[in-house]
Amino acid sequence: MSGASNHKARRLAAALGWASLGLGAAQLAAPRVLGRLGGFEDSAVSRATVRLVGMRELLHAAALLGSRRPASMVWTRVAGDAMDLALLGRALARRAGARRRRVMAVSTAVAGMTAADLYAAMRVEKGGTITPVAPTTGLRASITVNRPRQEVYRFWRDFENLPRFMIHLDSVETGPGGHSRWRARGPARKPVEWEAEIVQDREDELIAWRSLEGATVRNRGSVRFMDAPGGRGTEVRVRIDYDAPVGRLGLAFARLLGEHPDQQVRDDLRRFKQVMETGEVTRSEGSPEGTRAIRQLFQHVAQPMR
Known part of the structure; x- marks a missing residue:
C-alpha cells in the first residue's frame, strides 16, 4: 500500500x-x-x-x-x-x-x-491496513508508605506480588536474567500479555524496566524509593511511558469510564500503601475490589463486606 x-x-x-x-x-x-x-x-x-x-x-x-x-x-x-x-x-x-x-x-x-x-x-x-501513529503517553505518580525503604523495595522487587494491588494485572511470572511475563486486562477487559526486562536495579533505590519486542503495548518506566522527610517511611515515585494502542480518543473515552491509565496507577499506589501498612486492601460492599476511580461516580455510604 x-x-x-x-x-x-x-x-x-x-x-x-x-x-x-x-x-x-x-x-x-x-x-x-x-x-x-x-x-x-x-x-x-x-x-x-x-x-x-x-x-x-x-x-x-x-x-x-x-x-x-x-x-x-x-x-x-x-x-x-x-x-x-x-x-x-x-x-x-x-x-x-x-x-x-x-x-x-x-x-x-x-x-x-x-x-x-x-x-x-x-x-x-x-x-488495506492502516497503521495509526500511537502517541506516547507519560504517567507520573507518587505516594508515601509508612514502612522502611528496604521493606518497600523488596516487596515491589518481587513482581509476583504486584497483582495483589494492581487490579488490572492478572499475573506476573518472573524468569532468569531479569525477564518477566505479564498478563493483564486491557480496555473492555480484553486480555493483554507482554514480556519485559529489568534495565536498572539499584537495591533499595530504583527498579527500571522496558517491554521486549512484540509487546502489544510498548512500555518502559521506573520506580524510585526514597526516605520520606521526617521519618515518615518511604516515598515511592512511579514513572511509566507507553504507546497508547487506541490513540488519544481512546484515552479520552477511558477517562470518562474511570479506566484512564493515570487513574489506574494512582489507585494501584493507594492499594499498595494499604497492603504495605495493613497487610490487605481495604474493602467494602461499595467498593469490593478496593479503591478504584470509577467507583467514585457511584459513591454511597459503604457497609462492611459480608
Whole structure:
C-alpha cells in the first residue's frame, strides 16, 4: 500500500469516526429532541432507543479512530445503518401526517449515509491496513508508605506480588536474567500479555524496566524509593511511558469510564500503601475490589463486606 493511499484511507476512516463521535454525543445528550425531530413519540422507549444508537455510534468512533484495520470497523457502520433503516421502516408504517414526513426525511438522510458508508468501506478495504501513529503517553505518580525503604523495595522487587494491588494485572511470572511475563486486562477487559526486562536495579533505590519486542503495548518506566522527610517511611515515585494502542480518543473515552491509565496507577499506589501498612486492601460492599476511580461516580455510604 502506497503512502498516499494509506493517508487517504486514514483520512476517510477518521472522517467517519469523527462523524460517529458527533452523532453519538448528540444522541446521548439530547435523545428527546432528536426523537421528536425524527417523528417519534416522546416516550421512555423512544429515548432509550436513541441513547442505545448513540452508544453504538461512540463505539464506532473509538474503533475507527484507533483501529489498525479500520475496514472491518467501517463495515460495522454499514450494519448499523441497516438496523437504523429497519427501525425507520417500521416507524414509517405506523406514522401519518407531519410525523410521517419527518420519518421519511430521516430515512432519506440515513439512506444517504448508508451509501456513503458502503462506499467508504469498499475504499478503505481496498486500501488495506492502516497503521495509526500511537502517541506516547507519560504517567507520573507518587505516594508515601509508612514502612522502611528496604521493606518497600523488596516487596515491589518481587513482581509476583504486584497483582495483589494492581487490579488490572492478572499475573506476573518472573524468569532468569531479569525477564518477566505479564498478563493483564486491557480496555473492555480484553486480555493483554507482554514480556519485559529489568534495565536498572539499584537495591533499595530504583527498579527500571522496558517491554521486549512484540509487546502489544510498548512500555518502559521506573520506580524510585526514597526516605520520606521526617521519618515518615518511604516515598515511592512511579514513572511509566507507553504507546497508547487506541490513540488519544481512546484515552479520552477511558477517562470518562474511570479506566484512564493515570487513574489506574494512582489507585494501584493507594492499594499498595494499604497492603504495605495493613497487610490487605481495604474493602467494602461499595467498593469490593478496593479503591478504584470509577467507583467514585457511584459513591454511597459503604457497609462492611459480608
